[in-house]
Amino acid sequence: MSMRQIQLNVIDLPKADYTGGPSSLCPGCGHDQISNVIIQAAWENGIAPETIAKMSGIGCSSKTPAYFLGKSHGFNTVHGRMPSVTTGANMVNKDLAFLGVSGDGDTASIGIGQFVHAIRRNLNMVYIIENNGVYGLTKGQYSATVERGSKKKKGEVNENPPIDLCKMAINLGCGFVARSFSGSKKQLTALLRAALSHRGMAVIDVISPCVTFANNDESYRSYNYVKTNEEELHAVDYIPHFTPIEEVEIPEGEFDDIELFDGSTLRLETLGGDHDPSDAVAALAAVHDAEQNDKHVTGLLYYDSKMKTADEALGLTETPLVDLPEEQLRPSKVALDELNQSFRT
Amino acid sequence: MRMAKTVNDFTINIATANGTGSQSANLILLHSMFEMGVPVSGKNLFPSNISGLPTWFIIRASDEGYQAPGDTTHVQVVMNKDTWLADVEKAEAGTIIIHNMDVKLPVERDDCVVLGMPMTKMARSINPRLARMIANMYYVGALAETLGIDQNAINSAVAQQFKGKDKAIELNLQAISEGREYARENWDCDIGYAIEARDKDPNTFLIEGNEAAALGCIFGGINMLSWYPITPSSSLAEALIAWLPKLRQADDGGATCAVIQAEDELAAAGMVVGAGWAGGRGMTCTSGPGISLMSEFIGLAYFAEVPGVIWDINRVGPSTGLPTRTQQGDLNLLYEASHGDTQHIVLIPGTVDECFEFGWRAFDVAEQFQTLVFGFSDLDLGMNRWATAGFEYPDQKLDRGKVIRTQEQLDAIENFGRYRDVDGDGIPYRTLPGSGLEPILYRGTGHDEDGIYSEDPGIYAATVARLKRKIEGARDLLPAPILREENDKQVGIIYYGSVENTITEIDDILESTTGLKVSTCRVRALPYHSEVERFVAEYDKVIVLEINRDGQLYGILRKELPVEHLSKLHSVAFSDGIPPRARVYAEMILKTLTSDTTEVIA
Numbered sequence: 001m002s003m004r005q006i007q008l009n010v011i012d013l014p015k016a017d018y019t020g021g022p023s024s025l026c027p028g029c030g031h032d033q034i035s036n037v038i039i040q041a042a043w044e045n046g047i048a049p050e051t052i053a054k055m056s057g058i059g060c061s062s063k064t065p066a067y068f069l070g071k072s073h074g075f076n077t078v079h080g081r082m083p084s085v086t087t088g089a090n091m092v093n094k095d096l097a098f099l100g101v102s103g104d105g106d107t108a109s110i111g112i113g114q115f116v117h118a119i120r121r122n123l124n125m126v127y128i129i130e131n132n133g134v135y136g137l138t139k140g141q142y143s144a145t146v147e148r149g150s151k152k153k154k155g156e157v158n159e160n161p162p163i164d165l166c167k168m169a170i171n172l173g174c175g176f177v178a179r180s181f182s183g184s185k186k187q188l189t190a191l192l193r194a195a196l197s198h199r200g201m202a203v204i205d206v207i208s209p210c211v212t213f214a215n216n217d218e219s220y221r222s223y224n225y226v227k228t229n230e231e232e233l234h235a236v237d238y239i240p241h242f243t244p245i246e247e248v249e250i251p252e253g254e255f256d257d258i259e260l261f262d263g264s265t266l267r268l269e270t271l272g273g274d275h276d277p278s279d280a281v282a283a284l285a286a287v288h289d290a291e292q293n294d295k296h297v298t299g300l301l302y303y304d305s306k307m308k309t310a311d312e313a314l315g316l317t318e319t320p321l322v323d324l325p326e327e328q329l330r331p332s333k334v335a336l337d338e339l340n341q342s343f344r345t
Numbered sequence: 346m347r348m349a350k351t352v353n354d355f356t357i358n359i360a361t362a363n364g365t366g367s368q369s370a371n372l373i374l375l376h377s378m379f380e381m382g383v384p385v386s387g388k389n390l391f392p393s394n395i396s397g398l399p400t401w402f403i404i405r406a407s408d409e410g411y412q413a414p415g416d417t418t419h420v421q422v423v424m425n426k427d428t429w430l431a432d433v434e435k436a437e438a439g440t441i442i443i444h445n446m447d448v449k450l451p452v453e454r455d456d457c458v459v460l461g462m463p464m465t466k467m468a469r470s471i472n473p474r475l476a477r478m479i480a481n482m483y484y485v486g487a488l489a490e491t492l493g494i495d496q497n498a499i500n501s502a503v504a505q506q507f508k509g510k511d512k513a514i515e516l517n518l519q520a521i522s523e524g525r526e527y528a529r530e531n532w533d534c535d536i537g538y539a540i541e542a543r544d545k546d547p548n549t550f551l552i553e554g555n556e557a558a559a560l561g562c563i564f565g566g567i568n569m570l571s572w573y574p575i576t577p578s579s580s581l582a583e584a585l586i587a588w589l590p591k592l593r594q595a596d597d598g599g600a601t602c603a604v605i606q607a608e609d610e611l612a613a614a615g616m617v618v619g620a621g622w623a624g625g626r627g628m629t630c631t632s633g634p635g636i637s638l639m640s641e642f643i644g645l646a647y648f649a650e651v652p653g654v655i656w657d658i659n660r661v662g663p664s665t666g667l668p669t670r671t672q673q674g675d676l677n678l679l680y681e682a683s684h685g686d687t688q689h690i691v692l693i694p695g696t697v698d699e700c701f702e703f704g705w706r707a708f709d710v711a712e713q714f715q716t717l718v719f720g721f722s723d724l725d726l727g728m729n730r731w732a733t734a735g736f737e738y739p740d741q742k743l744d745r746g747k748v749i750r751t752q753e754q755l756d757a758i759e760n761f762g763r764y765r766d767v768d769g770d771g772i773p774y775r776t777l778p779g780s781g782l783e784p785i786l787y788r789g790t791g792h793d794e795d796g797i798y799s800e801d802p803g804i805y806a807a808t809v810a811r812l813k814r815k816i817e818g819a820r821d822l823l824p825a826p827i828l829r830e831e832n833d834k835q836v837g838i839i840y841y842g843s844v845e846n847t848i849t850e851i852d853d854i855l856e857s858t859t860g861l862k863v864s865t866c867r868v869r870a871l872p873y874h875s876e877v878e879r880f881v882a883e884y885d886k887v888i889v890l891e892i893n894r895d896g897q898l899y900g901i902l903r904k905e906l907p908v909e910h911l912s913k914l915h916s917v918a919f920s921d922g923i924p925p926r927a928r929v930y931a932e933m934i935l936k937t938l939t940s941d942t943t944e945v946i947a
Contacts, residue, residue, distance in 0.1 A: 092627070317597055340736060
């Protein structure tokens with residue numbers, strides 16, 4: 001009998017406890033790579049699956065919560081409205097770790113209002129946009145994030161300027177804004193692990209090629225195009241709070257460490273340029289410059305940990321509201337008698 | 346020469362401009378009469394505007410307890426130059442017209458009793474800066490003097506209105522006292538109408554339906570309020586915001602209910618669904634335009650079986666309609682909101698006591714049936730003040746429904762599935778996020794009994810059939826109708842909601858003009874209780890009375906009652922935005938009863 005050693009994470013769970021059902025997306029879809037990164041990141045971070053809530057809207061990307069974290073509750077809601085459902089759930093159970101998955105149609109068009117307001121409130125969640133520039137489920141119409149000059153497989157070149165969700169998030173004061181590529185597994189995993197260690201809204205805009213409708217070379221979101229036009233701000237390493245720092249490979253050149261909410265560290269190794277993620281204007285400039293040159297800039301664009309989250313700002317009691325006993329939810333009969341009396345006099 | 350005085354049976358109409366502080370003056374009048382034990386009601390007809398547009402406040406004193414605006418105005422106060430001529434012109438002969446002489450517009454009515462007072466000038470002499478607002482207190486003084494309102498009652502009403510603001514109390518009392526004095530010295534103070542004290546139940550007080558509903562929600566364990574401002578529902582949310590810290594603080598000083606002002610009604614509804622999905626008690630309040638926007642989420646809550654509560658304080662539709670006027674025009678919308686086949690539970694209070702009761706009960710019903718529950722009120726009930734003897738404490742513990750919270754509970758269920766009907770009542774069991782018990786991905790797409798995506802025709806048909814059975818099963822567990830039955834089973838009237846405030850007077854008019862004794866049945870929930878069908882079965886003719894154009898409850902009854910009863914049903918429906926006047930509806934009922942038969946009214 002052969003012994004196969006099963007690797008366990010810090011809470012003694014195998015990776016199998018983080019997987020989901022089989023994907024029904026097109027073979028090669030960037031979204032499936034992102035699902036695998038989600039599985040990997042949640043497992044490596046040692047998050048108990050039952051404490052995660054998977055949230056999504058409608059679209060190819062929003063179907064994916066069925067394909068990862070099968071031991072977590074989830075809600076595949078309505079088109080563009082995942083943030084509001086997440087807000088309501090977060091208010092009554094602030095101890096859940098909310099992981100939202102959305103697409104570019106879901107977020108940049110129908111749901112742009114809810115995206116904006118979830119950021120404005122600093123809702124405590126990770127918000128992943130699986131961004132391919134097209135509506136897949138309705139067979140390949142352009143979405144609002146597609147670059148000017150880009151062309152999908154069928155149809156005309158897009159002439160409308162794109163809505164850049166990272167620029168938008170930075171302008172709105174989001175405390176964690178990153179861009180990545182579904183094909184950059186190492187970078188995306190480190191960024192997602194850091195986002196999961198962050199408290200507050202963490203937006204990760206992931207370029208995720210649509211293999212069916214926009215993987216032609218004239219598409220700025222095809223695999224080939226992104227691979228040759230990606231500009232990484234820095235190399236990233238995630239160092240969990242439960243791992244002694246010596247075990248991590250220390251990069252040779254210069255690096256900056258970002259202390260995350262749960263005590264983990266995101267190590268940014270400078271590559272050529274010198275991006276300071278605490279500088280919002282520099283982050284906007286980096287995105288702007290890339291856009292001017294038809295490039296994709298990736299990495300941690302902006303980081304600020306000082307803001308209160310939506311639930312903190314409301315001064316909620318320590319216990320999650322769903323766990324409060326009846327005595328805390330319904331005032332006493334005496335309280336009602338006194339209330340009636342106060343109206344009488 | 347005057348006739349004998351009319352005591353506690355007249356209507357005062359006060360015409361002012363919005364934003365001039367007249368609401369305080371009007372509430373002081375209302376409360377002072379109430380303080381004297383006189384049954385009184387106040388209706389605020391206000392514009393969709395903050396400052397300058399016309400407002401009318403109608404106070405009706407009635408020993409009979411009639412609460413609708415009277416058909417005749419007996420005392421007309423005119424303060425607003427913009428409506429002055431029309432207000433003066435529409436007064437019936439014999440009306441007492443009290444006017445502010447400083448407006449300097451004519452009151453040419455030889456057939457009325459015209460009483461002028463330089464209200465602005467007098468107000469300016471005691472406080473030039475606040476003269477515009479204080480001028481209103483002079484008509485309070487004038488009416489107090491001419492009607493014989495007790496000064497102690499005035500004092501107490503002023504103190505209540507300006508709680509703790511000593512300066513304001515002093516200033517307004519001075520103005521009222523000067524108004525009294527002027528009336529005494531310059532007018533013939535026997536105007537033929539008088540307020541006389543009655544024995545007041547010391548337990549009673551006046552309160553708005555929206556505040557009562559808000560308090561009910563607090564006693565119902567609300568965990569999350571999401572709201573988007575819209576008249577006439579904003580005051581419900583604002584009452585919750587005001588009362589929550591006083592009634593629902595946790596031991597650590599933290600809040601036990603999150604309040605979020607949403608970016609729009611879509612988000613407000615989404616937050617309710619999110620809160621319910623996570624196991625909390627979420628509520629939002631809105632009006633018709635908000636319900637239209639929320640409809641997508643309402644369908645999701647229905648299909649994914651997520652509890653939640655939405656209060657609709659009905660205003661006049663369609664579209665933006667008349668935003669500050671009242672109607673019962675949303676009933677159909679609520680009952681079948683969202684696309685596809687849906688059916689929602691609607692609780693319909695008719696009194697402020699029921700606003701409170703349904704405020705807490707709605708959460709129990711929502712969790713019991715794992716569905717969205719509407720509270721259906723309207724501007725008249727929600728934003729005007731009504732009497733109550735005090736709210737009653739809930740007679741049952743919180744009903745959290747079929748929630749599995751432990752592994753033992755889960756193990757006790759054979760073949761668990763989120764949407765499997767284990768008990769045969771159409772209501773499945775659910776587990777909550779965070780529990781680690783039987784997690785599923787909730788969805789608005791087709792799903793099987795385990796919650797797995799499915800397009801299977803048999804599974805879809807079985808799912809929607811179960812949903813229908815589930816809501817059907819609620820009928821007799823929801824608040825039963827309030828019946829007032831006569832021995833004579835000729836005519837029954839079915840009505841709901843704020844028509845409660847007018848029904849007694851309608852009933853009296855019908856009896857006094859035709860001798861007809863009608864029975865009444867006030868529906869308090871949809872789907873309607875089996876008692877409603879029993880009521881219809883027993884009467885020769887049944888009038889369905891409502892404040893809308895199309896007879897919306899009439900339509901629901903026609904759809905759901907057995908076909909043999911349908912020929913008995915007659916719709917009497919009318920809405921012009923003004924709270925229902927009894928005579929208008931009584932005449933429509935009489936016309937309906939006489940139009941197609943001569944048997945009933947012999």
